[in-house]
Amino acid sequence: MTAEERGRLEQLRDNLAAVHQRIERGCADAGRDPGEVTLVVVTKFFPASDVLLLHRLGVRNFGENRDQEAVEKFRDVRRVLSATGEPEPLLHFIGQLQSNKAGHVAAYADVVQSVDRHKLVTALARGARTHDRRLLLLLQVSLDADTSRGGALPEHLDALADAVAAEDLLDLRGVMAVAPLGADPDASFARLREVADGIRSRHPGAGWISAGMSGDLEAGLRHGATHLRVGTAILGSRPSLL
Numbered sequence: 001m002t003a004e005e006r007g008r009l010e011q012l013r014d015n016l017a018a019v020h021q022r023i024e025r026g027c028a029d030a031g032r033d034p035g036e037v038t039l040v041v042v043t044k045f046f047p048a049s050d051v052l053l054l055h056r057l058g059v060r061n062f063g064e065n066r067d068q069e070a071v072e073k074f075r076d077v078r079r080v081l082s083a084t085g086e087p088e089p090l091l092h093f094i095g096q097l098q099s100n101k102a103g104h105v106a107a108y109a110d111v112v113q114s115v116d117r118h119k120l121v122t123a124l125a126r127g128a129r130t131h132d133r134r135l136l137l138l139l140q141v142s143l144d145a146d147t148s149r150g151g152a153l154p155e156h157l158d159a160l161a162d163a164v165a166a167e168d169l170l171d172l173r174g175v176m177a178v179a180p181l182g183a184d185p186d187a188s189f190a191r192l193r194e195v196a197d198g199i200r201s202r203h204p205g206a207g208w209i210s211a212g213m214s215g216d217l218e219a220g221l222r223h224g225a226t227h228l229r230v231g232t233a234i235l236g237s238r239p240s241l242l
């Protein structure tokens with residue numbers, strides 16, 4: 001390992017420890033068991049070498065939001081890890097997805113958290129069949145009327161959930177949301193939890209709630225998040241262009 005790699009490893013280790021501490025404190029404050037919370041480390045914009053360092057530090061769940069970047073990075077990551085017999089990482093696709101890309105994502109993602117319309121369900125199901133893979137899906141919920149950052153409106157979720165449940169190779173696991181810009185994350189995630197409860201009452205296997213990022217993970221934990229998606233607090237700030 002070069003001195004530079006060692007430095008980066010130390011930095012990632014410190015940042016990861018700080019985030020784990022926030023999760024532990026957040027769980028204690030919310031009266032929850034940290035063992036029921038999965039940290040998904042969002043590695044978008046950062047290289048495969050960082051994913052490998054994080055894997056060394058015990059991270060197994062990674063999030064990416066762009067198809068091209070994710071496929072190339074994780075092809076490299078998986079090649080290195082499988083050569084040494086290391087445990088497989090799980091890749092969560094968390095970005096807005098065009099239906100013509102969805103079949104491709106089905107080839108390499110393990111979880112797709114950003115399912116927000118029927119066309120995507122059809123395309124992911126077709127992709128899963130083509131690649132003979134099973135996918136775990138979360139429905140992305142829009143918590144305000146602005147759906148430009150992705151997400152289905154709550155009134156469309158039941159039909160979407162039924163469409164996923166009807167597909168053999170797609171497992172409906174729950175919901176995901178990003179707190180709307182400028183909104184109170186507590187109010188947003190409280191609303192998400194109501195929506196999640198509604199879906200789970202009809203689909204008992206759909207108990208995951210993916211809520212909370214670097215800035216609002218404590219709010220996520222207060223409202224039942226089972227999955228946190230954290231980038232900046234672990235990897236540092238992303239380039240602001242792009």
Ligand SMILES: *Cc1c(COP(=O)(O)O)cnc(C)c1O
Nearest residue numbers: 042065094213214229230231232
């Ligand atoms: C980038 C991203 C994150 C991570 O955000 P940070 O603020 O860097 O922790 C979480 N969720 C989604 C959907 C993202 O696109």
